[in-house]
Amino acid sequence: MASNSSKFSPLILFLLCLLATTISAASRGGIAIYWGQNGNEGTLAATCATGKFPYVNLAFLNVFGNGSNPELNLAGHCDPASGGCVSLSTDIRSCQKQGVKLMLAIGGGIGRYSLSSQLDARNVSIYLWNAFLGGKSSSVFRPLGDAALDGIDFDIELGSSQFYDDLVRYLKSYCSPKQKVYITGAPQCPFPDRLMGTALNTGLFDYVWVQFYNNPPCQYTSGNTTNLINSWNLWSRSIRTKKLFLGLPAATQAAGSGFIPADVLTSQILPVIKKSPKYGGIMLWSKFWDDQSGYSSSVVSEL
Ligand SMILES: *[C@@H]1O[C@H](CO)[C@@H](O)[C@H](O)[C@H]1NC(C)=O
Ligand SMILES: *[C@@H]1O[C@H](CO)[C@@H](O)[C@H](O)[C@H]1NC(C)=O
Ligand SMILES: *[C@@H]1O[C@H](CO)[C@@H](O)[C@H](O)[C@H]1NC(C)=O
Numbered sequence: 001m002a003s004n005s006s007k008f009s010p011l012i013l014f015l016l017c018l019l020a021t022t023i024s025a026a027s028r029g030g031i032a033i034y035w036g037q038n039g040n041e042g043t044l045a046a047t048c049a050t051g052k053f054p055y056v057n058l059a060f061l062n063v064f065g066n067g068s069n070p071e072l073n074l075a076g077h078c079d080p081a082s083g084g085c086v087s088l089s090t091d092i093r094s095c096q097k098q099g100v101k102l103m104l105a106i107g108g109g110i111g112r113y114s115l116s117s118q119l120d121a122r123n124v125s126i127y128l129w130n131a132f133l134g135g136k137s138s139s140v141f142r143p144l145g146d147a148a149l150d151g152i153d154f155d156i157e158l159g160s161s162q163f164y165d166d167l168v169r170y171l172k173s174y175c176s177p178k179q180k181v182y183i184t185g186a187p188q189c190p191f192p193d194r195l196m197g198t199a200l201n202t203g204l205f206d207y208v209w210v211q212f213y214n215n216p217p218c219q220y221t222s223g224n225t226t227n228l229i230n231s232w233n234l235w236s237r238s239i240r241t242k243k244l245f246l247g248l249p250a251a252t253q254a255a256g257s258g259f260i261p262a263d264v265l266t267s268q269i270l271p272v273i274k275k276s277p278k279y280g281g282i283m284l285w286s287k288f289w290d291d292q293s294g295y296s297s298s299v300v301s302e303l
Contacts, residue, residue, distance in 0.1 A: 039076020151182025213258025
C-alpha cells in the first residue's frame, strides 16, 4: 500500500503550511469585521466588494460539541438548516478572488456549545473540516455550499474552557500547502482570557482580535486611554500570534461600553499601538453597526 504521491512527511507539510501563512500576511494594518448577525447589513459579497475588509468572520456557529447537532445562525440573512444559505458559495468565491480571508466564527454570546473531551474536540474538528473547510463527506451537509472557507474564528464566551486547545491542534493538522487553515480568535481583554487562554497558548493562532470593549478595566473610558494602552501592551508582550488586532465596537450602540470616537483612535491610539511588531490593524463588531456609523470609512486610511 506504499504510495509515492507525497514525498513529504506530515511534519514538513505542516511547517511549509505555517511558512506560507507567514509570507502571505499583509504588512500594513487592515480591518477584520464580523458579518452574519443582522439581515440588514448587506450581502457577504457586497461587504467584500467595499475593499475595506481583508478579513471577514461569519457569525456564528453557536451550537456544537458534547454530542449536539451543530447549528449555524445567520440571523435574517438566510436559514442554514433548510439549505437556504448554500448560495453563499458564490459570495465566498467572489470574496476570496479579491484576497479576502473568510473565517467561520464559532461560539458567540448566545448559544449552546462546549467540548466534553479530547475525542469530542476531534469529532467537532472533523465536522468543521467537512462542513465548512476543505473536506468532503457524503454524510455531512455543507450549510454554505461547496465553497471552502479559509479558517475558523474562536469566539468562546460561554461554558467551559476545556479542550479548545485540542480543537485548535486538530484543525491546524488539516493545514497543507494546498489549503491553509487559518485559526483566529476574539478573546475578551482581561488577560489571560478565562475561556480561551489555554487555546491561545498553543501558539497556533494566526490572528487574534482582542475585544477591548464591555470590560472597563482594559478599555477606553471617557477621554482616558491609559487602561486600553496598558492592556494592549500586555497582550502584545504576552501572546504568541502572528498578528494582533484592536477589537472595537463600530458604533456606540454596538456594545455596552468601550466605543472610541474615530478621531481619538486615529490621533491618540493608532500612533502608539502601530509601534508594536505584532500590530495587524483593528477588528470591528459589526458590519451592521459599521453601516450605521461609517466608522471603517473614517479610519481605514490611517491604519
Ligand atoms: C459527532 O459530531 C456530530 C456532528 O457532526 C454529532 O451529530 C455527533 O453526535 C457527534 N458524535 C459524538 C459521539 O459526540
Ligand atoms: C454535556 O451534556 C451533558 C448532558 O446534557 C451535561 O450534563 C454536561 O454538563 C455537558 N458537558 C459539558 C462539558 O458541557
Ligand atoms: C486615566 O486612568 C488611569 C487608570 O485608571 C488613572 O490612573 C489616570 O489618573 C487617568 N488619567 C486622567 C487624566 O484622568
